[in-house]
Amino acid sequence: MKNMQKSIQKAFLLANAMGVLATQGIFASQIASGIALADNERERESSSRTIPTKSWQVDSSKSSNSKNIDSNATKSKQQNKNIAKLALVESTQDFDSPTTQATQTTKRYDKPQKDASQTITERDLGRIVAYGSPDVKSSSTAKYQSNAGVISKSMIQTHPSGNGDIGSILRLLPNVQFDNAQNRSTAQGEIDPANISISGGLYYQNNFQIDGLNINNDLDPHGEVNNNINTLRGGQNQGFAIDTSLLEGIVVQDSNISAAYGRFSGGVIEATVRKPRRNAGEINGWRANISYQFTSSDLTEYHLDKSSEEYFYASASEAYQPNFHKHIIRASTEGYITDKVGLVASFNTTQSFIPLKSYPQTTAANTAYIGTEVGGTRQQKRQSYNFYAKMNYDITENLTLEAYLGYMPQTNTYFTNNAKDSFYQMDSGGIQSGLKASLQTPIGFWLNSLGYTRIENSRRSDKNYYISWYGSSIHNWAYTNVTTGNSGRAIEGGYGDLDTLQDTLSLKSDFTFNSLSWGIFDNVFRIGTEINYQKVQRNRLEDVYFTSGLPLNTNTNTCYKDQFGIGQDFCSSGDTFTTGTTQANANWSGQYFNALQVYQAGKTSLDSVSYGIFAEDDMKLDLNFERVKIGELNARIGVRLDGDDYMSKHTIAPRFSLGYITPIAKSYQTTLTFGANRYYGRNLFSYRLYDNEQNLRKNYTRTSSNQPFVESNTTNNSTYKFNKLKVPYDDELMGAISQNLNYAQIAFKYIYRQGRDEIMRRSRTNSNGLPSLEGYSNNYTIWTNDGSSQSHIFSLSVKNIKPISTYGVAHNYLFAFDYTRTSRTYNLLSADEAYYNDTLIKYNGEIINYRDRPVENWARPFTLRLDTTHAFKIAKTKWVWNNFFRFRAGYDRMVILTRTDPRYDSSFLGSQYGKMRFPNAFSWDMRLGFELDMYNGQTLYMNVDIFNVLNSKIKSTIANTAYAGSTSSGAFASSSAVAVYEVGRQFWLQLGYKF
Structure with missing residues (x-):
């Protein structure tokens, strides 16, 4: 009730x-x-x-x-x-x-x-x-130097696009850090958007927006690396993988962010879908654009560690992708239905096909797979679709309506590399729709928007059972031929269908009053509110059957037939093989399982109402008098109130920005900026959804193969414990200076972030002080607010603000430098009690506290970027040549020292770690673009993108073992871990037609 x-x-x-x-x-x-x-x-x-x-x-x-x-x-x-x-x-x-x-x-x-x-x-x-076209910009964010940068439409068109996702194009900007494994050579068939960190924040604590609507995935954006019966592979932190070809521009804010934005502790990424263009002054002129882009393993150079080459080319796992073919098709049309109603409609799809071996031919030094299907091939797929339509209606020149509808699903198809009938697909993305009204009133500008989004991270499996047999005359498709231990295992099945859905209905209202002036003082007041209703659900669509323990000998007994009606007896009469040793050290005439776990179909759901209210005052004091010119002083004071009933928390975030502009011509002006701000992030819904997963499990046992399973009375304890959490937040101090020099601009910025109440994952043990709780396992996982972080960021940029023309060629240049130092007191991806206890460890020969260990990811010490774009037109052709040079400083990665490592100190009783060096990295990416005016404004165009032009061998991260290939994210990797390199030289070819 x-x-x-x-x-x-x-x-x-x-x-x-x-x-x-x-x-x-x-x-x-x-x-x-x-x-x-x-x-x-x-x-x-x-x-x-x-x-x-x-x-x-x-x-x-x-x-x-x-x-x-x-x-x-x-x-x-x-x-x-x-x-x-x-x-x-x-x-x-x-x-x-x-x-x-x-x-x-x-x-x-x-x-x-x-x-x-x-x-x-x-x-x-x-x-x-x-x-060219004017740059997209926002005057307020520029005035207070809130931007890390702006990516305009023409920049998107003139730079190498790769998979076409938002994250990839942001590598041009300072203060944007990427996952070390994002561009690894071993997995070039992937199409997921890049994970990025802004101002030292967590990659899943950014605020992504498309046309003003949040598209943040709060289900479980970091998730798990592998498929599991209770957990899903991690979803994307961006709810939708929208293609950048559809965008008018992208604005990234990294500091001094207005109170109008909330629910983030990293940065704000605003993407805007373009409006239709009018055709040379005509009203009903329509435009269309269609293109095809392609790359493959044949157009890619791989860099591999010597020890992993054999496993790479014989891979049956998505961790190693020696072959792939990737296709991108884009089609769009735009125009005006009437003189006031415009429409943009677009379809994009990215298709990646990854053929792999059916089963591993070699898994380790002492094991190999044999069987009737070993040596065959199975194909994984990555498929993304963007259907998007945006309509704008200029009712009057004071009132404009916008409506948009997008369907942007993505399906990644995998298989379990050691199992038959194990294909499963991960479905992500979803629906975005919205209605926005913009009204200029006599007293100010009023914006109202209503939006609905659905984001999912779901699984569809071939089978709803998972069985690990001994290799036999029946189960002979692929099994391990081991030289030690138990006999080879032949696995079949999957983990069933599981949905997680996030539905959001949002309403926003935002009013900016006209400027009020009193002499030298101007004042612009702004208020706004938003309310969001979210319904989140986790739904297991069918019962899933999971065998427990090892198979037993049927002793010539018959099999009890299909008790659960799924076409599976969990019993087999085939003779087992004597590869290695079985428990009986002999052939069996049959095998069966006497224990079974059944995860019942069922749903867990929650709904949440959240709100945000903000007010801010943007003030200008013009001190430029007739006789004495002092300059212009700007101040923006704001406050934001947020709350929700998910964690029953209410937060107040003050925002303050101060700026001074010198009293000289704008082309030579100096701007000084200071800011002190607080940003509150979000708590993920996965903290709650995992809690009662084990309550839906039943255990069954039997004593003979010819007997039915009987439900046991064992209690199923939950392995996750939900508790109310505080909202993590970051306090920020920033200072910046910007200097215009006619055609150029130099800007320097310093940002200090201090994170508090950040989420730490802990796992109970008998000695760490967490209490034993009824209904929960002895080693349950819990989330707490014991984490903290600290970041120092310095950035410097030099760029021309007008094109430089030489001999009829227009040049644009951007040089950017950023330095980042981040520390964090918790492990992002797993429970790590050593962080909580802050024990003493030995690192590189010195004794330090565990919390003082270096951050391994999203933390390159410094990066230098140089971007050059050169455009010119000859007769009916237009040419663009873009170069992007990037130098990233080397860094040290912490690895566990094994006892056989010469650096290991047997006299020290605690954990010991050493350094693995990642050298400096230099890369050069290029686009050569060509357009030909065919007839009456119709254009044929072609782009050749070349990534890593010099084919540099760049060490980026590490894999736990040479044969597994999965990348490691922390100190779990040992000193014997294998280096993983970024992709070598890679070509992308694009051909398109505009008409």
């Missing part, structure tokens, strides 16, 4: 919220019909609005006139000198440059202008013309 009351209360709360939105929509329509048409949309920073390509400037010297408003309101407006007249600010940049800011010139228009983000300008360079 209490649960029902709680659900009714939540539904009532949500209904009220929907009513508010409907009321706001009616009120907005009434206002829009009664005010004069403004020039265009007003740019402003927003956590849920399209990345702006224009900005509005407030001119308080004149009053705006309005029509169709009652006479009292008109009279009041005429008397108010502070009512703003809007002036459109349009960029004068000719060619898109990789910058976070652009030089701008103010212009006023009496009639609506074309969207600057869609206007392609051209510059006369003699016989050669360079094309």
Whole structure:
């Protein structure tokens, strides 16, 4: 009854919220019909609005006139000198440059202008013309130097795209760290988006947004490495793998982030799907674009450790992928249905096929697989689809509606490399839909949005049983031929179907008031609220049968037939083979299992209501007087309140930013910035969903093969314990300076982050102080808030803010340097009591505390980047040449010292670790792009992407063993671990047609 009351209360709360939105929509329509048409949309920073390509400037010297408003309101407006007249600010940049800011010139228009983000300008360079488009940017984030950088549409088009995911293109920007194993040579068939860390934060604590809607996967983004009966392979931290070809731009914020953004402790990544372009001034002109891109193992150079080469080329596991073929098909169309209604529709698919051996021919020095199916092949697949449509309706020039619908599933097909009938697929991605209304009112800009997303991480298996037989005349497909231990095992089946789903309904309202001016003081006040309803469920769709223990001898008894109706007796009459030794040291005429675990079909679900409220005041003090010019002082003070009923916690996050701009021409201005902020992250739903998994398990036993299984009375204790947690948070201090030098800009930034109440995974033992609990196993896992972290980040960037032209070629350059030092008091991926106890260890010959050990991933000490883009046009052809050079500093990885290691000190009783050195890494990536004007604006284009042009051998991470190939993420790897290298030279070919 209490649960029902709680659900009714939540539904009532949500209904009220929907009513508010409907009321706001009616009120907005009434206002829009009664005010004069403004020039265009007003740019402003927003956590849920399209990345702006224009900005509005407030001119308080004149009053705006309005029509169709009652006479009292008109009279009041005429008397108010502070009512703003809007002036459109349009960029004068000719060619898109990789910058976070652009030089701008103010212009006023009496009639609506074309969207600057869609206007392609051209510059006369003699016989050669360079094309470009204005950079996407946000004035507030630029003013307070919140950006790590901005990736514009033309940057996406001119850089090597790889799999086309958001994470991969962000490697251009400073203060973005990647998983060491992300580009490993041994697994080039994968298509999952790259995991990234921003400002030292956890990769699953970023805030990813598409068109203002959060797409964060809070189910279990770090998950498990392998398939298991109770756990799934880890999902993506981005709920959707959207293709970057669909985007207008990407903005990454790493510091001084507005109070409009919440529920993150890393960074904010905002992706905006493009709006339709008008065709050379026509109303109903439509455009289309179709392309095909390809790479394969034949176009790839591999770098391998000598000890792993044999296992790599004979691989039956996705950890080693010696062969793959990857195809990307993109198709889109855009245009205007009427003069006010535009549409973009797109379809993209990435298909990767990975042929592997059916079974391992060699698994270790003393084992090998033999059998009738050994030597065959089985194929794994990675398949991603993007169906996306976005419509915008300019009802008036004050009121715009946007609607979008995306279906973005991904299916990864695997098999268990030592088992028959073991194919399973992992389904991720899902649905995104939304409706957004933007309204310019007489007192400010109002944005409302309503969105729904569904994200899943689910499994579909060939079989719902898992059996480990001895090799026999019947079970002879593949079994281990061992020289020691028990006889060879022939495994079949899988772990059944399991769904985890995250449904989110969100409502946001955001209002930015017009600037109020009192002499030299300008003030812009902004308020907003959001409410989210989330329903999360974990659903085992069918009973799953898992054999326990070793097979037993049937002793010529018959088999009891198919007790559970699944076509499986858990008994076999085939003669067992005498490879190695069996428990009986002889052939058996049959085998059976006397113990069985049945994981029953069932569902665990929870629903959660969360909210966010923010207010901030952006103030400007103009100290540039007629006789004395001192400069411009800016301050943004904000606060954000968040809460939810999942953990029943409410948080207050203050945000403060301060900036000073020198009183000289903008092309030579200096900007100083300071910030002190707090960011609260999120708690994952997996903490709760795992708790009662064992409650759905039943145990069965029998005493003979010809007898049925009987349910036993054993108690199934849960291995996970859920408890209410605090919300992890980061406190930030930052300071930055930016200097314009006419065509160039130099920027330096320092960020200090201190993480508190971070989530640590612990496992109970008899000696670590965690209590023994009824209903839970003796070694249950629990999550606590005992973790902490600390990060220092220095970044320096130099870039031209206008293209540099030489002999008709337009050049753009970006140089970036970042230095990162991060420490963390917990293991990201597993329980590690040594962190909690902070015991003394010996590392590289010195005794240190365990918590002082180095961070092994997402923590390259420093990185140098140089990006160059050169564009020119000759006759009917356009050429682009992009180069991306990256130097990453070497680092030391901690590994366990074995007793046979010469560095091992037998006199020290604690754990001992040594260093494995990862040298400096230099790489050069390139794109050569070519376009040919075919006829009447139709274009044939081709891109050749070359990754690692010099075929450098870059050591990136380690594998536990040469034959397994799975990468290690911490001190669990021994000093005998095998080096894993990044991919060598790799070619991607793309051919497309625009019409």
